[in-house]
Every structure is written in C-alpha cells, then in structure tokens.
Amino acid sequence: MxxxxxxxxxxxxxxxxxxxxxxxxxxxxxxxxxxxxxxxxxxxxxxxxxxxxxxxxxxxxxxxxxxxxxxxxxxxxxxxxxxxxxxxxxxxxxxxxxxxMARFNRILRVDYDNRCAVVQPGVTNLAVSQAIAHKGFYYAPDPSSQIACSIGGNVAENAGGVHCLKYGTTSPNLLGVELVLIDGTVLRLGGPGQEQAGYDLLGLVCGSEGLLGVVTEATVRILPKPATQRALLLGFPSVADASDCVAAIIAAGIIPAGLEMMDAPAIRAAEDFVQAGYPTDVAALMIAEADGSAAEVDDQLARITQIAKAHNCTHLRASTDEAQRLLFWAGRKAAFPAVGRIASDYYCVDGTIPRRQLGAVLGEISAIVARHGLGVANVFHAGDGNLHPLVMYDASVPGQTAAAEAAGAAILKACVDAGGVLTGEHGVGVEKRDLMEHQFSAIDLAVQSRLKCAFDAHGLLNPGKLFPTLSRCAEMNAMHVHGGRLPFPELPRF
Amino acid sequence: MACRPATTEQLAEVIRDAAAHGRSLAVSGSGSRPGIGPGPAEADLDLTGLGGSIDHDPAELLLTLPASAPLDHVERLLAQSGQCLAFEPPSPDAIWGLGHGTIGGAIASGLSGPRRPFAGACRDHVLGLSGVTGRGEILTAGGKVLKNVTGFDLPRLLTGSRGTLAVLTQITLKVLPLAPAQATLLLPADTPAKAVRIMADALMIDGGITGAAWSEGAVQLRIEASAAVLPALVDAARARLPAGQLIEGDASRALWAAIASLHGHARADEIIWRCPLPASRAPALAALLPPAARLRLDWAGALAWVLLPASAADLDVHALVAQAAGREGHAERLRGDGPIPARAPLEPGVAALSARVKALFDPAGILSPAAAPGGAA
Missing domain, CATH: 3.30.43.10 (Uridine Diphospho-n-acetylenolpyruvylglucosamine Reductase, domain 2)
Structure with a gap:
C-alpha cells in the first residue's frame, strides 16, 4: 500500500x-x-x-x-x-x-428524559452501556471490539455490530457531535433533539474516517434494555438452506434482533475454543435472537422455528435462560480468536452483498482462497448480508501475507461484482482505498472526495485514507468563477 | 419558463446549460410541498418526465424506484407485501392540498413521521441515490445493500437537502415489515408537561410502542404487533399507565395518518410551524405561546407543531423555540406567510460550512437557490 x-x-x-x-x-x-x-x-x-x-x-x-x-x-x-x-x-x-483522544474519557451527562448521553470520544463503547445499566438503559451499537473501541472511533468509522439489522450502525444512534475543523473552528452539529436544521452534516461526518474533522464530544441515543432476550441455535445441512431460511424469516415480516451465521470451519474452530455446544456436523449454523416483551419474543421464536424446520434445519435449540443465551453467543463472539488458534494469522475481510447472492459469493470466496493456497472460515451478519471471511495465512511464510491481502482484495471485488459494497462496518481506511475505483465511477469518487475541500482544503486530516486520490481544492475553486463573479464572494479562497 | 427532461442525460444537459448561463432552476417533483419548495428561480425544472421501473424485493428489504414515483402509489405497493416506509413520511396533501407528492420530494424534504423515535428518521432509510449535481455530473451514491459504510455518506447528506445540492433521479430505500395489527391508547393529559411525562414513562415499556403524540388533552400511544401478540401488549401497557380509551384497527390507522400529516388538526387558514426540540423542552415552549396558538406534540414530545391564526403571523416562533430550548431546537414555517422568515439563520460556523458544501455541489448556485440553508446565496 x-x-x-x-x-x-x-x-x-x-x-x-x-x-x-x-x-x-x-x-x-x-x-x-x-x-x-x-x-x-x-x-x-x-x-x-x-x-x-x-x-x-x-x-x-x-x-x-x-x-x-x-x-x-x-x-x-x-x-x-x-x-x-x-x-x-x-x-x-x-x-x-x-x-x-484517550484522555477524553468522561461521560459528561446522561439525559434520561430525552434518552441520550453526552460522552467524550475516548470513552469506550461498552462503558456507555455500563454507565447507564443501573437505570435500565443501554447503547445499541455493539462492535465486537466494544470493550476497547472508543465512541470517537465508532463515529469516525460508523461502526456496526451484531444487532445492526434491528438497531442500525452508529449513525442512526448518533444525535450530535462537537467537531473541530482543521483550522481550529469548533462546531456543534445536532444535539439532544431528533433533527438538525439545514444539511445533514452530522450524517456526513459520521463514517468520514477522520478526514473531515475531529470529534471532541458525541451525543448518542440510549434505549431501555429489552425486557426479554432469547436466542435460537439452528443447524443446516447446507449454506443454501441456511441462507434461504434467512430470506424466508425476513420475508415473513420478522426482523430479529440478531441473525448470525457461521460456516463449517468457523463452527468447528469456535466449538473447539469455547465449547458452546455447537453441532459440528452441520454445514451452516445460525443464531437467531429475538428481543422485546416476552409475548413478542415467544411469538417470533415460534415463527422462526417453523420457518427453519421448513428449510431442512437439522439442529434446533432455544435458550432457556440467560446463561445459555450468552453461551450461544460466546462461540460466535469468539470466532475471530478461535480462528486465530487454528491459523498462525488471519485476515478479517468485510464486505456486504445482497443476501440472495450468498451461495454464489461463498463459492467464489472458496475458489479465491484456494487459488492463493490459503484457507478460510466464514462468519456473517446474515440478516444484513455483511460477510466476514477470515482468510488464514502464516506471516512467517514468505509470500503468504501478500497472498492473504490479494485474496482479500479479490473477495471484496467479488462482493462488488455481486451487487454489493466494499465495506459493511470496518471502513475503507488504507485497506480498501485502492479498491474504491472498483465500486465507484470517477465522477462518484470526485463528488465524494471534493467534500474534503469544504472541511480541509489542504488535505491535512488523515490523507492517504479512504480515497485513492484527493481533489485539488484550489483548482476546484477556480472552476467556481463564472462570468467574473464568485458565487460565494465572502468565502476565503485557497 | 419550464423544461422537462425525459432522460438523466437530458437532465444533466439542462443543468450544465443552466450553470453555464448562471440561470437558476426551481427543482421540484410534483410541486406538492410549496411551503418548503424551491422558491423563486429563473426557470422551473419539471421532473415528472423522468420515469423508470420500480424494483421491490421484500425478502431483501430493498426498494429501488425513480424519484418521480408517487408517494401514495409506493405506499400501496409496499402494503401489498406487508411492508412500509418505516419513517412514515407525512403526506403533504393535508398541509398544502396539492396531492401526495413523489418519493423524491419526500426524500428531498427529509421529513419524518410519528415513527421517527422508534424506527429512525427519513435519512436512516435511504441506502442509495442517483442524481445530477449542480455541475451537471451524473452521480450514484451509497449502495443497494442494507449495511454499507463505503465512502462519505452522501445519501444522508442529500436526504433533506431540498434539491439544492443535486437533483435526485433514483432512490434505494430500506423497507421494513408493517405490523399487521395496531391499537391506540388515549390517555388524558391536560397539559404538555403531563403529556411529556406520560410519554416518557410509556417509552420505558418494552412492547411494540411505535407512536407517542399529544393533542386535545390526550396522549395518543400507538402499539403495533402481530394480531396474536397485540392484546398482551395492550394489557401490559394499560397495567403501567393511567386509565384510557382504546382505539383499534383502521380507526387507529386513520388517527395516526392524521397525526403524521396534521389532517384534521390544522385548520385551513392556520399558519403551521414545525419545531423539533428535546422532548423535555416542549412544556417550556408551550408556556411561551400566546392563547391564540394551538400546540400538537409528536415524537414523544420531541416534535412540536405550533398552529397560529393569521392574526398571529408576526409571532416570532424562532425566538420562542430559542428561549425554550436554546440551540437544541429549531423551527420552520411550513405553511402561511408573515413578516417572520420561515427559517432562522444557522449558527455562523455551520452556515459557512453549509455554504462551502453547497458551492462544491453547485458552484454556480443554480439549484433552488432560495431553498439552500440560510436562504439565497
């Protein structure tokens, strides 16, 4: 790179x-x-x-x-x-x-009446939920790094988690920020209310990967904890059966709180690691979680069970208590380190596809990693089509790191070619920067990257990330001159 | 003068030509939202000629459609598959009486209905967009998948931008299941303060609540679920809230359609102000209103509708919202005239940044210049 x-x-x-x-x-x-x-x-x-x-x-x-x-x-x-x-x-x-931003580590205030918390960006994701748990509230986005990752980083990356299908990534849960621009200007975008005036600059800043400004305070939406959470563990003889089952659940009007899937290598690695009681003789394992009132949860799980049976589900268990629900999740949440036990190194890829393409894309992923002489275990946020192939390699073997990177890039291109996108929740960063031209046209990229000129015309904030090239802002402004007059004469020119 | 392009390429050509000649264009779909429409411009851009097919995939929760698709048609189409636009876009017909508008108008205006605190805002359901910038560039942004953080979030920026950055031609939306059954509890609350308290308490109940509004001395609390589950949820809510009347089925649906659009709430000659603010500040706003003003609350109190007779056209609602909520609230006049501007100026730093964003999309300032944040450039 x-x-x-x-x-x-x-x-x-x-x-x-x-x-x-x-x-x-x-x-x-x-x-x-x-x-x-x-x-x-x-x-x-x-x-x-x-x-x-x-x-x-x-x-x-x-x-x-x-x-x-x-x-x-x-x-x-x-x-x-x-x-x-x-x-x-x-x-x-x-x-x-x-x-x-680690020293910005305080939760400034919690406003239960307006259901929001004002936190500094260095506060960890999980600390927000922990600080409000005694009042029965939590913060919904839950990236797998939530014990360590910071709210500021979550805002920069529009971070997701396993409950995005129902609760969204960071952006729908972010109500406001204090933002410092590169010239030192301090702005407030949004706040405890539910709508800002003017352009949705808050929405633009969320997920902008540190290219537009530095967040020094975030106002996040908090929610009452669900009264009930229960999970189903569902095993299928093929990935096709499992993915058809996901489509059928959604088509039946059910939006589960979580809908996760793992393939056989990921199931075995996770089971060996945490003994979650996963069946190791299935080709695909699904965790379907429902939350809400007991009546809603019972109803949803009953309907999901019926749908799963109609899709050849061979293994079905419902959590009967909280300890068992957490055990169901323990394997999934430990899938990355579990793969880390069976391979010296692994590279976590992150793409999103239309769900109906799952079978075809998985076949493609297998072929790609085989072509590069590597192995793969797959975990997915199945509800929203977000794939995490874990490409296994050995960094001590010459050429394997490069092979893993090449396989990752080929997988992401396959996601785009299937109608999907390069990243569902990890961001572009340096990793996928040079693949952006595979997803976007030159004009699409120019319109996006040009926005940097409104925030950071000299390209000083996190250059080299997200965009293969940055717009030259001075040239852009030269184009503004029309008929000898500038459309915004009061603005500084660079 | 009006021009009516039939293809995206023609639209781009029209915009490039207008930009080259510095001729402003009034961007609008079917013209159903005049109060928040493009305002005056040198030519009208008629977008009704830009058609296209509608692709609805219920199992993928995706809907891709041309911006010109009529909103009421879209909602009927989704209902056939038991789905909906979860942000519940208000129909403009009750406010302006010029029809139900287009999906492009709904997205460009960015207004969210009663489900906003529960299912998210309009901007949270826009996954992808195509359109033409003020430079005449044909643009595609976002994607056609549910979860996507690739690149800057242009779909959110363009949603609610009132056609001042780009002209939308195609939109991809996340659509969600519509609960088959619903009921509404009417809970007496004679003051906004009591209403906001009851709604905050109600929102702590986990069980299908998807609407919390207040008018005419009563909180309206909507509960949606499958038919099998609804009675249990209604019982659970009743056990924790003051006694009240129950309205079910289609009567409940009609009640919420009216809350969303103000149908039957605003009198024909009333001036309509829409004021998002923190719910806890709504009682303070209520206390500042003169007796002639009427108040409606939605979003559990986080959206105040102030309805004024023509005789109160000079009431500075911006100042009242600022007094009640500081910079945490704002107001916009959707309907009616008067000496007070429809929108208040943005805070200077945000206004300057907004102007820079506008200039990057539309350097000649030709797209609905009067509708840009802060008014004409």
Whole structure:
C-alpha cells in the first residue's frame, strides 16, 4: 500500500513541531522513538508507521489550538481513538502527528428524559452501556471490539455490530457531535433533539474516517434494555438452506434482533475454543435472537422455528435462560480468536452483498482462497448480508501475507461484482482505498472526495485514507468563477 | 419558463446549460410541498418526465424506484407485501392540498413521521441515490445493500437537502415489515408537561410502542404487533399507565395518518410551524405561546407543531423555540406567510460550512437557490 510521499521538510522540523505542540499541551506530547512506537499501528496489523509525534490533549480548546497550529504549519494529523480499526483508519503518517483522544474519557451527562448521553470520544463503547445499566438503559451499537473501541472511533468509522439489522450502525444512534475543523473552528452539529436544521452534516461526518474533522464530544441515543432476550441455535445441512431460511424469516415480516451465521470451519474452530455446544456436523449454523416483551419474543421464536424446520434445519435449540443465551453467543463472539488458534494469522475481510447472492459469493470466496493456497472460515451478519471471511495465512511464510491481502482484495471485488459494497462496518481506511475505483465511477469518487475541500482544503486530516486520490481544492475553486463573479464572494479562497 | 427532461442525460444537459448561463432552476417533483419548495428561480425544472421501473424485493428489504414515483402509489405497493416506509413520511396533501407528492420530494424534504423515535428518521432509510449535481455530473451514491459504510455518506447528506445540492433521479430505500395489527391508547393529559411525562414513562415499556403524540388533552400511544401478540401488549401497557380509551384497527390507522400529516388538526387558514426540540423542552415552549396558538406534540414530545391564526403571523416562533430550548431546537414555517422568515439563520460556523458544501455541489448556485440553508446565496 503506497502512502503519500512524506514531506522531508516537515520531517526535518520534528523537534520544533513537538516543542510547539508541547506549549499547547504541556504534559501530552510524545516525540521519542520508543514512546511513539506503540501508536505505529492499529487493528490492521499488516501496516506500521511511526508518527512524528503523538499529542494527547485533554480539552476541546487544546484540540482546537493543536489543529490550528498544524493547519498554519502544514502538518498532517491522524486522529486516534483506541486504535482498534480493522481498516488502518488510525495508521500514522511519517510526516504527521497522531492526535490521541484517550484522555477524553468522561461521560459528561446522561439525559434520561430525552434518552441520550453526552460522552467524550475516548470513552469506550461498552462503558456507555455500563454507565447507564443501573437505570435500565443501554447503547445499541455493539462492535465486537466494544470493550476497547472508543465512541470517537465508532463515529469516525460508523461502526456496526451484531444487532445492526434491528438497531442500525452508529449513525442512526448518533444525535450530535462537537467537531473541530482543521483550522481550529469548533462546531456543534445536532444535539439532544431528533433533527438538525439545514444539511445533514452530522450524517456526513459520521463514517468520514477522520478526514473531515475531529470529534471532541458525541451525543448518542440510549434505549431501555429489552425486557426479554432469547436466542435460537439452528443447524443446516447446507449454506443454501441456511441462507434461504434467512430470506424466508425476513420475508415473513420478522426482523430479529440478531441473525448470525457461521460456516463449517468457523463452527468447528469456535466449538473447539469455547465449547458452546455447537453441532459440528452441520454445514451452516445460525443464531437467531429475538428481543422485546416476552409475548413478542415467544411469538417470533415460534415463527422462526417453523420457518427453519421448513428449510431442512437439522439442529434446533432455544435458550432457556440467560446463561445459555450468552453461551450461544460466546462461540460466535469468539470466532475471530478461535480462528486465530487454528491459523498462525488471519485476515478479517468485510464486505456486504445482497443476501440472495450468498451461495454464489461463498463459492467464489472458496475458489479465491484456494487459488492463493490459503484457507478460510466464514462468519456473517446474515440478516444484513455483511460477510466476514477470515482468510488464514502464516506471516512467517514468505509470500503468504501478500497472498492473504490479494485474496482479500479479490473477495471484496467479488462482493462488488455481486451487487454489493466494499465495506459493511470496518471502513475503507488504507485497506480498501485502492479498491474504491472498483465500486465507484470517477465522477462518484470526485463528488465524494471534493467534500474534503469544504472541511480541509489542504488535505491535512488523515490523507492517504479512504480515497485513492484527493481533489485539488484550489483548482476546484477556480472552476467556481463564472462570468467574473464568485458565487460565494465572502468565502476565503485557497 | 419550464423544461422537462425525459432522460438523466437530458437532465444533466439542462443543468450544465443552466450553470453555464448562471440561470437558476426551481427543482421540484410534483410541486406538492410549496411551503418548503424551491422558491423563486429563473426557470422551473419539471421532473415528472423522468420515469423508470420500480424494483421491490421484500425478502431483501430493498426498494429501488425513480424519484418521480408517487408517494401514495409506493405506499400501496409496499402494503401489498406487508411492508412500509418505516419513517412514515407525512403526506403533504393535508398541509398544502396539492396531492401526495413523489418519493423524491419526500426524500428531498427529509421529513419524518410519528415513527421517527422508534424506527429512525427519513435519512436512516435511504441506502442509495442517483442524481445530477449542480455541475451537471451524473452521480450514484451509497449502495443497494442494507449495511454499507463505503465512502462519505452522501445519501444522508442529500436526504433533506431540498434539491439544492443535486437533483435526485433514483432512490434505494430500506423497507421494513408493517405490523399487521395496531391499537391506540388515549390517555388524558391536560397539559404538555403531563403529556411529556406520560410519554416518557410509556417509552420505558418494552412492547411494540411505535407512536407517542399529544393533542386535545390526550396522549395518543400507538402499539403495533402481530394480531396474536397485540392484546398482551395492550394489557401490559394499560397495567403501567393511567386509565384510557382504546382505539383499534383502521380507526387507529386513520388517527395516526392524521397525526403524521396534521389532517384534521390544522385548520385551513392556520399558519403551521414545525419545531423539533428535546422532548423535555416542549412544556417550556408551550408556556411561551400566546392563547391564540394551538400546540400538537409528536415524537414523544420531541416534535412540536405550533398552529397560529393569521392574526398571529408576526409571532416570532424562532425566538420562542430559542428561549425554550436554546440551540437544541429549531423551527420552520411550513405553511402561511408573515413578516417572520420561515427559517432562522444557522449558527455562523455551520452556515459557512453549509455554504462551502453547497458551492462544491453547485458552484454556480443554480439549484433552488432560495431553498439552500440560510436562504439565497
């Protein structure tokens, strides 16, 4: 993966840059080689790059001043939450600083009457739910890294989880942000209400992968915990039966709280790892969870059971208590580390397809990994068609890392070719950046990347991520001149 | 002057030509929402010639359709498969009396109905879009899958942008099952403060609640479920709430269609203000209103409708919402005239950013310039 050519002149100013930022954040600048090294990578461990310096601000004012200084001095900035991105969203740049938001770790207020919580971006996803559990509330998005990943990172990546089909990814659960632009401007978008005036800039910022601004506060929607949650464990003799069953459940008007699927290699790895009681003689295993009132849950599970039986389900168990429900989930939630036990390394791919293409795409995935001499285990958020093939490889064998990356890219192209998209919840980052042209036309990409000019015209925030190339904003503005008059004469020109 | 392109390419040509000559275009579907429509422009862009097929895949929860598809037709089509637009777009007919509008108009206006606190807003159901930018570029954004975080979220940005960034031609929506049975509890509440309290309590009950509104001294609480389950949910809600009357089936459906669109709520000559704000601030807004004003609440109190007689046209509702909710609420006049602007200016930093976004999509400022946030560029 080629990153933008580092600016040698900026790199030569490393000591001066660290000193200047140290006057803004006196106890929060790390510039020594050993100190910055832990920030050199995120959850996409194939890539590593130490930054010029790491800055750890505590206040919005410090963030604003750091960004304004970087803006004035042409220094690039990569914001970082907990560093759990699986797409390299927080991968540093050799000529840029990392703006670590870990010290923004407070839940500022919980407004139960308006069902929202105002939290700082360094707060972990799970900590939000834990802080409001005593009042019977929780925060719905639940990425598998939820004990570690931060709300700021969730906003940047529009993070998902296993309950997205019913509750959505981060964006529908985000009501407002305080956002700092690269020039230091502090904006508030949205708030505790349910609708903002004007353009949906909040929706644009959510999932913008750190390219548009730095979030210093988030207002998230909180929900009362479901009165009842129960799960079914369903085994099928073929993936086709299981995926037909998913379609039939949805077509019957049921939106389960969770609808997960695993293929045979993933089932066996998970069962060996956590002994969740999964049947190991089935080709596909599904976990269907219903939540809500007891009456609704009983009704849904009864109807799902009936549909599953009509689709050749060979193994069927319903959770009878909370411990058993959690055990059903334990295998699925441990699927990644479980695959990590049977392969020295694995590469988690993330694409979404129209569900009806599942069988065909799975066949394609098997062929792709075989062609690269590798193995694969598949887990899916089956309800919304989000696939996570885990490509198994051995980084100590020369060529296998590159083979895994090549297989991942081929799998994502296959998802797009089947009518799907490159990423359902992990983001584009550096990982899928060069595949964007496979999904979008040149015009589609230009319209998207051009938006960066409204927020960050010099391309200082997280460049090298998301887009293969960035628009040249000065040229863009030249095109605005029409008949000798600028349409927005009050705006600064670059 | 009007132009009526028949293909997306012709539309792009019309827009490029208008941009080259700096000629503004009034972008509208069927013209059913004049109060939040394009406003004055040098030419009208008639989009009714841009047809196309409708592709509804119930098992995939997907609906792809041309922007010109009539909203009421779409809702009937979905109902045949037991599905719906879960954000419950309000029909514009009761407010403006010019028909039910198009799906493109519903998405471009971005208005969400009573299910918004429960099923999400209009913007949360728009998965993909095609359209033409103010530069005349033919654009496709988002995707035709349920879960997608690839690239900047243009579908959300364009939803509710009132046709000022791009002209929508095709839309892909997430559609959801429509519960087969419903009932509404009417719970007496003589003040907005009591109503907001009752609605907040009701929302703690887990069991099919999909609507919470207040008018005429009563909270209306909608419960939706399968026919087999509904009675148990109604009993559970009644056990935890003040005693009230029960309205079932089609009477309940009609009641909520009226709440969504204000049908039968707003008198023909009343000025209509729509005010989203935190639910807990609704009683403060109510206390600031003069006796001539009438108030309706939806979204469990997070949406206030202020209905005014013509004699109160000079009431500055923006100022009242600001007094009640600070910057956490806002107001827009959907119908009626008066000395008060229909929309308040955005906070300066947000206004400047919005203007920059507008300039990137539409540098010549030709797409419905009067409807851009903050008014004419």
């Amino acid at each position: 080629k990153m933008p050519e580092p600016d040698a002149a900026v790199m030569a100013r490393q000591v001066e840059i660290a000193a200047a930022l140290g006057t803004i954040v006196p106890d929060g600048v790390i510039a020594d080689v050993d100190g910055v090294s832990p920030y050199g990578s995120d959850g996409l461990v194939m890539y590593r790059q130490s930054p010029l310096a790491v800055v750890l601000p505590r206040t919005t004012e410090q963030v604003s001043r750091v960004l304004a200084w970087c803006h004035a001095n042409g220094v690039k900035v990569v914001a970082r939450g907990s560093g759990t991105s699986l797409s390299g969203g927080a991968l540093p740049l050799a000529d840029g600083i990392v703006l670590g």
